[in-house]
Amino acid sequence: MKTANNNHIIVNYHYIEDPSPEWGGIHPCPTAEFEKQIKYLAENYKIVSVDEVYFAAKKKKNGHFAAISFDDGLKDQYANALPILEKYGATAIFFPITSTFDGNVPGTHKLHILLSKFSAQLLIDRFNKEEIGFAPIPTDKRMTNERQLYSDIPTVNLKETLLSIPPHVKDSFLDKTFKALGLDEKKIAKELFMSEEEIKSLKAKGFAIGSHTHGHYSLSSLDEKSIKEEIRTSKKILGELLGEFPTAFTYPHGIRNEKMTLYLENEGFKIGFSIEARPVMATDDPFFIPRLDTNDLMLNEPFKNDTIKHAQ
Missing domain, CATH: 3.20.20.370 (Glycoside hydrolase/deacetylase)
Structure with a gap:
């Protein structure tokens, strides 16, 4: 080294x-x-x-x-x-x-937690169903080869999509998903940070x-x-x-x-x-x-x- x-x-x-x-x-x-x-x-x-x-x-x-x-x-x-x-x-x-x-739990960390509890495919299905007006997230081909080289295709494409969309759309999607899946943001923030x-x-x-x-x-x-x-x-x-x-x-x-x-x-x-x-x-x-x-x-x-x- x-x-x-x-x-x-x-x-x-x-x-x-x-x-x-x-x-x-x-x-x-x-x-x-x-x-x-x-x-x-x-x-x-x-x-x-x-x-x-x-x-x-x-x-x-x-x-x-x-x-x-x-x-x-x-x-x-x-x-x-x-x-x-x-x-x-x-x-x-x-x-x-x-x-x-x-x-507050930032979006990146919300996603880490969601991916700990649920599959990337489930989260992609929710996004593709709820966020009308955005291109569906693909699961058959990587969206980038620049980052997330060690992640599977659905995970990397979900992360890349959430990085690229307007922040208010990302926040809205993650907040709704957090609540729908019964996760307590303030409790998690206290434990995580x-x-x-x-x-x-x-x-x-x-x-x-x-x-x-x-x-x-x-x-x-x-x-x-x-x-x-x-x-x-x-x-x-x-x-x-x-x-x-x-x-x-x-x-x-x-x-x-x-x-x-x-x-x-x-x-x-x-x-x-x-x-x-x-x-x-x-x-x-x-x-x-x-x-x-x-x-x-x-x-x-x-x-x-x-x-x-x-x-x-």
């Missing part, structure tokens, strides 16, 4: 928990695998902040530098990842979705906190006013909670609007992160810095000269 091309890396995580049949729609990094990865990074890299990795790459600094980030503010990150980070003396940055503090007190606790322990927007919408699907509101609302809530405004930002689904850099700069942000799976390079845009995913480390395989795989 430690080659000249991988001197500067940021590794991003979402769910940190052992797989469970009850939550089959969630694909977590098992806790033991997470510890294996953190141990490897601690032994082979200098673990620093995301800013330090970016500037080390920018200056082509010698050495091996790694940063660790967590998207979404999930409770299992606090329960399972935090003790391991502290065990290895590893710093990290967490990017919570601020609407979850009020008991960190509380404001847990976010404050992370800050007090020396971990960094950034913004992942307020509602976790794909920003490319929003108009200019809504994009700015998503950024400002999250910034305001985190600023009031932590006593300082965030300066780091991650794009929901890794997708940004071409004007996003200007919006972020105007709100005082200094750095932004994508989900493009590769090491950080000297030429990278400071508002679209790549991050590896836990799956890209491939630490469950015997070590090779370069165990980072690149997204296709």
Whole structure:
């Protein structure tokens, strides 16, 4: 893994928990695998902040530098990842979705939960029946080969459709489906996401906190006013909670609007992160810095000269 091309890396995580049949729609990094990865990074890299990795790459600094980030503010990150980070003396940055503090479950996570309880085919059938005016979701051929490479055809096409339709249509469909299938949103939000007190606790322990927007919408699907509101609302809530405004930002689904850099700069942000799976390079845009995913480390395989795989 430690080659000249991988001197500067940021590794991003979402769910940190052992797989469970009850939550089959969630694909977590098992806790033991997470510890294996953190141990490897601690032994082979200098673990620093995301800013330090970016500037080390920018200056082509010698050495091996790694940063660790967590998207979404999930409770299992606090329960399972935090003790391991502290065990290895590893710093990290967490990017919570601020609407979850009020008991909201973002659409992405609603879909994870629905796919844990029901088949993708059932959900597609509901969509094709209820959302008249949109092309039916196909189940015989993939709609894209750019993302969701490890999902089955119905699942990837359902996810891609919900990413591409107007946010109010997506929210309406998921809300109706959640209620029709008897799921309690506020109860699930409390179980799934960190509380404001847990976010404050992370800050007090020396971990960094950034913004992942307020509602976790794909920003490319929003108009200019809504994009700015998503950024400002999250910034305001985190600023009031932590006593300082965030300066780091991650794009929901890794997708940004071409004007996003200007919006972020105007709100005082200094750095932004994508989900493009590769090491950080000297030429990278400071508002679209790549991050590896836990799956890209491939630490469950015997070590090779370069165990980072690149997204296709």
